[in-house]
Amino acid sequence: MEIRKRTTAGTLQSSDLTVIAEPSAGLDIQIDSTVKQQFEPLIRAAVERVLARHGVTAGRLRISDRGALDYAIEARVEAALRRAAED
Numbered sequence: 591m592e593i594r595k596r597t598t599a600g601t602l603q604s605s606d607l608t609v610i611a612e613p614s615a616g617l618d619i620q621i622d623s624t625v626k627q628q629f630e631p632l633i634r635a636a637v638e639r640v641l642a643r644h645g646v647t648a649g650r651l652r653i654s655d656r657g658a659l660d661y662a663i664e665a666r667v668e669a670a671l672r673r674a675a676e677d
Contacts, residue, residue, distance in 0.1 A: 593649035623655035
């Protein structure tokens with residue numbers, strides 16, 4: 591899957607997150623979270639699982655997390671990727 595355009599998915603409500611996906615030459619994942627100090631490695635792992643599943647090797651993802659669980663992180667990242675890959 592190729593990130594072709596800038597898209598977003600999610601909200602900034604409690605227990606949710608916003609994902610912004612946009613084209614980039616390399617892979618860049620930026621995470622801003624209310625629980626970053628404790629859970630950044632787990633958030634990053636969830637994002638990387640989705641990227642690997644879809645074969646994404648290039649793009650910039652900006653994550654603004656408000657305490658989302660793994661299933662929400664994966665769903666929001668996948669939604670952003672699918673929207674970004676559309677023509």
